[in-house]
Amino acid sequence: MTKQTKRGPIQFHSVTASRWADLEDLFGERGACGGCWCMFWRVPRKQFDAGKGAANKRALKKIIRDGHKPGIIAYAGSKPIGWCAVAPREVYIGLENSRLLKPVDDRPVWSISCLFIKKPYRRKGISVELIREAVTFAAKQGATIVEGYPTEPSMDQMPDPFLWHGVPSAFIAAGFKEVLRRSEARPIMRYEINR
16 A cells, blocks of 8 residues: 655555565664564563574564564565564563553454664654554454554653654554553553444
């Protein structure tokens, strides 16, 4: 799908094995942030820490190679510029074990666990569009609720790469509503999909 943004037309595609090279290009040598490769919530913390870099990269590549579509890539022309991870909450082991982000209730949800925007495209509304596309993707898979777990930026301003959960204002702009806040900095936000 193509949308007009402040940076011109942006296309969005779910990641597949044929788009792995684009995701690899987007994440770069650092694996988006500190060797994460979007595995932070998917594996136990010890395994994540031990796998920073190459092992996390292999793990994400295997998920995609096995036919799963763990997120959406944004493109400006043919250039990958942004990423949004979205999947059923139960695949995110770290979320299930989180004291602050434990389930709100027993309703099944899909979770947006990560956003990564290439530096020249940050603060241009790309994350809002990626969140909207993630909702559309999840709805097509049968989701009725999509959650996000953004970080409230602190007064001393966090560096952009460390806002990989997104910020509340982006989720609000995409139509999410805050449903619970167990910590001042970490609201749980939901989008209810009308069927």
